[in-house]
Amino acid sequence: MHEQLFRFERLVINRQRGIFDNIKYFPQVMRLYIKYLRHLEDDFSPLRGNALEGMVEFIERTSPHFYLVLSGEEVCGFFCLEHLIGSPNKIHSAEVVTCFDRKYWGVFTKCAGRIFEDFCFNVLGLCKLKALIYPDNSRVKAILRACGFKKEAGLKAETRKDGRLQDIDVYSVINKEKLCN
Numbered sequence: 072m073h074e075q076l077f078r079f080e081r082l083v084i085n086r087q088r089g090i091f092d093n094i095k096y097f098p099q100v101m102r103l104y105i106k107y108l109r110h111l112e113d114d115f116s117p118l119r120g121n122a123l124e125g126m127v128e129f130i131e132r133t134s135p136h137f138y139l140v141l142s143g144e145e146v147c148g149f150f151c152l153e154h155l156i157g158s159p160n161k162i163h164s165a166e167v168v169t170c171f172d173r174k175y176w177g178v179f180t181k182c183a184g185r186i187f188e189d190f191c192f193n194v195l196g197l198c199k200l201k202a203l204i205y206p207d208n209s210r211v212k213a214i215l216r217a218c219g220f221k222k223e224a225g226l227k228a229e230t231r232k233d234g235r236l237q238d239i240d241v242y243s244v245i246n247k248e249k250l251c252n
Contacts, residue, residue, distance in 0.1 A: 076142055076179075077140050077141060077142045077147055077179075077183060078140075078141050079138045079139065079140060079141075079150075079186075079187070079190065080093050080096075080138070080139045080141055081093065081134075081135055081136075081137060081138055081139070082094070082096060082097070082100065082130055082134075082137045082138070082139050082149070083130075083134040083135050083137070084097075084127060084130045084131045084134055085131060085134055086127075086131065093139060096139055096141070096146050097130075099145070099146035100126065100130070100139070100146055100149060101122070101123065101126055103146065103148065103149070103170050103171075103172060104122065104125075104126045104129075104170065105122050106172075107170050108122065109232075110170070110204075110205065110208055110211070111168070111170060112125070113230040113231060113232045113237060114230070114231040114232055114233070114234065115230060115231065129151075130151075132153065133151040133152060133153045133168075136151055136152035136153075136155075136165070137149065137151040138150045138151065138187065140171070140175075140183050140187075146172070147171060147172055147175045147179070147183070148169065148170055148171030148172060148175060148180065148183070149169065149170055149171075150167060150168070150169045150183075150184075150187045151167070151168050151169075152165040152166065152167055152168075152191070153165065153166050153168060154166040161196065162195060162196065162197055163197065163198050163199065164197060164198060164199035164200065164201065165191070165197060165200060165201075166200075166201050166202065166203060167187075167191070167200050167201070167202050168202075169184070169202075169211065169214065171183075176210055180210075180214050181213070181214055181217035181218070184214045184215075184217060184218045185217065185218050188200060188218045188219075188244065192246040192248070197246060198245065198246050199243055199244070199245050199246065200220070200243065200244050201223070201241060201242065201243040202215055202220060202241075202242045202243070203239050203240070203241055203242075204239070204240050204242065205232070205237065205238075205239065205240070206225070206238050206239075206240050212240075212242075215242045215244075218244060219244045220242040220243060220244045221242065221243065221244070222240055222241070222242050223241045223242060223243050224240070224241040225238060225239075225240050225241075226238060226239045226240075226241065
């Protein structure tokens with residue numbers, strides 16, 4: 072049902088090679104990033120305080136695995152993969168990061184999450200997806216649970232946020248339909 076309401080497209084920034092795909096969506100992505108910065112960064116983010124350069128570097132670092140979720144020309148949100156494990160020819164696992172505009176929270180984000188998970192497993196061939204989130208981020212937890220993610224661990228005092236120690240929860244899902252040996 073929802074898959075006809077949205078589509079995925081890559082946003083690519085590679086300043087060194089001069090590659091900029093779907094850059095017209097960057098202002099909408101930047102707006103989301105600034106709005107939900109408190110859920111996306113900690114005190115150790117290298118460009119904290121410089122949101123523009125921070126977002127450009129984040130997209131560049133995760134390219135070509137930064138995926139826009141679009142409805143028409145509107146950016147509903149994004150998914151990206153970082154901290155890839157494996158080789159360039161075969162990615163074994165990756166950490167997924169997501170951010171959606173508030174008006175898409177709920178059934179829409181859960182549906183998009185399931186479709187993105189299927190894409191990661193069936194198209195990209197990943198064996199495992201993981202997500203690191205702040206324990207109080209109940210919205211992302213709901214998306215992860217709807218996609219079959221299970222809590223793997225709670226990392227105490229893993230980082231600092233707003234000058235205070237911050238716990239991190241680790242969630243993951245394994246591609247059970249594929250033999251990941």
